[in-house]
Amino acid sequence: GENVEQHPSTLSVQEGDSAVIKCTYSDSASNYFPWYKQELGKGPQLIIDIRSNVGEKKDQRIAVTLNKTAKHFSLHITETQPEDSAVYFCAASSTGKLIFGQGTTLQVKP
Amino acid sequence: GAGVSQSPSNKVTEKGKDVELRCDPISGHTALYWYRQSLGQGLEFLIYFQGNSAPDKSGLPSDRFSAERTGGSVSTLTIQRTQQEDSAVYLCASSLARGQETQYFGPGTRLLVL
Numbered sequence: 001g002e003n004v005e006q007h008p009s010t011l012s013v014q015e016g017d018s019a020v021i022k023c024t025y026s027d028s029a030s031n032y033f034p035w036y037k038q039e040l041g042k043g044p045q046l047i048i049d050i051r052s053n054v055g056e057k058k059d060q061r062i063a064v065t066l067n068k069t070a071k072h073f074s075l076h077i078t079e080t081q082p083e084d085s086a087v088y089f090c091a092a093s094s095t096g097k098l099i100f101g102q103g104t105t106l107q108v109k110p
Numbered sequence: 111g112a113g114v115s116q117s118p119s120n121k122v123t124e125k126g127k128d129v130e131l132r133c134d135p136i137s138g139h140t141a142l143y144w145y146r147q148s149l150g151q152g153l154e155f156l157i158y159f160q161g162n163s164a165p166d167k168s169g170l171p172s173d174r175f176s177a178e179r180t181g182g183s184v185s186t187l188t189i190q191r192t193q194q195e196d197s198a199v200y201l202c203a204s205s206l207a208r209g210q211e212t213q214y215f216g217p218g219t220r221l222l223v224l
Contacts, residue, residue, distance in 0.1 A: 046212055046214070097143065098145075
């Protein structure tokens, strides 16, 4: 069935460093790949997304890359700040419903 | 504008009781989704509604789970004869349409079955 693998499960970086989270997906028909940030006690919030006709997208300190051949996509956060600390989820979709990865807990140390 | 709202925010119930969880989507959004997030886990798709089309129920874990969407707006997720393994955060999301549209999530309902 459809599956999304996300790594690492936890990531600790020093403030100002970069953070990279990687996901792979199994359904070759997937064409939409959002990333969500979830803070404790809150619902997930979209931070960036990419569609299959684009290889890379950037929004200030956040960027996402997509390799459809390898069925792999990544989130890059540069110049991390303590407020970036949260759980990050990748997801893939081909039919509208989102298939989520297991999440990455990012800790940014001041 | 107003985002997706869910009620109640927290629900504690006894094993065997029925519960109803409510979702109010963003006005004008025709697609509505329910997901479940167990402790420390990712989000698991349950069901989604798109306009007047038949809902996709492929993610519902058992026949104790059902959902309705009245008037193309508010949705209710019902869990009958709750079990302890039903304890989780139930999240609702809505989007302008099915497909590659951004899904906006509500804050969730935290369900605890004792």
